[in-house]
Amino acid sequence: MNLLLKPIGLFAALAAVTVSRPAIAEDADQVNDRPLNLKVVPAFPNIKWPADATGVGEGLIQDVRPIIITGAGDGTNRIFVATQPGMIYVFPNDPAADEIRLFIDLRDRIHYRVPQENEEGFLGLAFHPKFKENGEFFVYYTSAYNNEADRHSVISRFRVSNDDPSRADPASEEIILTIPQPYWNHNGGTIVFGPDGYLYVGLGDGGSGGDPHGNGQNLSTLLGSILRIDVDRRDPGLNYAIPQDNPFVGRSGARPEIWAYGIRNVWRIAFDRQTGVLWAGDVGQDTWEEIDIITRGGNYGWNLREGMHPFGDRGSDPRPDLIEPIWEYHHDVGKSITGGNVYRGQAVPELNGAYLYADWVGGQVWALWYDFDAQRVTANRPVVKKGAPVMTFGEDDAGELYYATQEGGLWKFEP
Ligand SMILES: [Ca+2]
Ligand SMILES: [Ca+2]
Structure with a gap:
């Protein structure tokens, strides 16, 4: 008897839930995919890249490959642009700016071999939230090596020069983590620094294809994860400290630096400066x-x-x-996705609250809106179709947004 009663009871419960649902408008689940009518213009039309940014590598003229665009958050309203070969340049945040200066050249310690190995080189730059007071900034690069077995990612602290605050000191490097x-x-x-003052680090699964070592699901390796570390303190034996509220502190066999995992190769993570939400674009393998x-x-x-979707022979259906x-x-x-930033600037009201992202290969840029209460994307609107690969997005200190294309273009949106 119970065998019969149970399914009937369950069915009745489901039916009650269904009946109590409010009526839903027919188009409520539709995603607005209409193109946004915005202009994309050169952000700094008078800036000319110096010869060391466009020089010859392996017999070919190099693309500039701007990999970071950012302000320093120090009240000076400057734009810093780092390039993948390992230079950081600086210029005034002014559309009329025509002078670009070298902030630091780190090519002597970086492994960079493009186009063959185009995911290495200088990859990350973050100014300390108190850069104005302490002159500290942090970088992520893949280090020079003699033997391929010695490939390493390096995260280091640098300081501005004591003599000239418009330059950084290459000799000031303190390695935080390799x-x-x-x-x-x-x-x-x-x-990137979070609103909590900790440094977040986006790592890939280590490479090759399909994650052959299973690093994504392995909490005992830093690979395939997003880390959260404290660069203002040191734990014994480390050049940084572990925030004690990290999720895997005290779990046997897990690295306590890990904040989130199951990551393939996040190409750009960014905090929404208004809400503190951390967004990521994770590059897919074969299809998504x-x-x-x-x-x-x-x-x-x-x-x-x-x-x-399930991936590969061991792929999983959705799991809680x-x-x-x-x-x-x-x-x-x-x-190949290039994740961007949530727009919180003033210049382009049409983009308010949108997450800007692009495809590196196709050069297409989109603006996406997400409803956190309904937990669904409400709009994914193409902004512009450019031919050139989109390397990165970045914000200035006021929250205005820029993106860079491989050959050296620095772009902004206009209403
Ligand atoms: Ca790797
Ligand atoms: Ca995923």
Whole structure:
């Protein structure tokens, strides 16, 4: 008798839930995908790249490959642009700016071999929240080596020069963390300070293809994770400290630096400066590119899931412990996501609250809006279709947004 009663009871409960649902408008789940009518213009039309940014590498003229655009948050309203070969340049945040200066040249310690190994080089730059007072900034690069088995990611602290605050001192380097890298690809590369003052580090799964070592799901390696570390203090034996509220502190076999895992190769993570939400673009393997909202201790599924789909022979159906992306796009649309920032500037009201992102290969830029209460994307609107690969997005100190293309273009949006 119970065998019959149980399913009937369950069915009745489901029916009650269904009946109590409010009526839903027919188009409530539709995503607005209408193109946004914005202009994209050169942000600093009078800036000319110096010869050392466009020089000859392996017999070919190099693309500039701007990899970071940022302000320093120090009240000086300057723009810093770092390039993948390992230079950081600085100029006034003024559309009329025509003088660009070298801030620091780190090429002597960086492994950079493009186009063959185009995911290495200088990858990350973050100014300390108190840069104005302490002159500290942090970088992420893949280090020079003599032997391929010695590939490493390096995160270091540098300081501005005592003699000239418009230059940084290459001799001031203090290495914070080095991470062995088994392959040239999937190094992640973003470093960014959170609203909590800790440094977040986006790492890839180590490389090759398909995550052959299973690093994404392995909490005993830093690879395939987003880290959270305290660069203002030191724990014994470390050049940084572990925030004690990190999710895996005290768990046997887990690295306490890890904030979130199941990551394939986040190409750009960024905090929304208004809400503090951490956004990530995670590059896909064969078929799906994805956007994630990163939360404490979250497992983002790689290499069991690619986008919202099982990956490979051991692929998993959706599981409660695997956090799905909020958005994905197929490789018919693009091949490699470049995650950006949430727009909180004043110049382009049409973009207010949008997450800007692009496809590196196709050069397409989109503005995406997400409803956190309904937990769904409400709009994903193409902004512009440019031919050139989009390397990175960045914000100035006022929250105005820029993006860079591979050949050296620095762009902004206009209403
Ligand atoms: Ca690697
Ligand atoms: Ca994922």
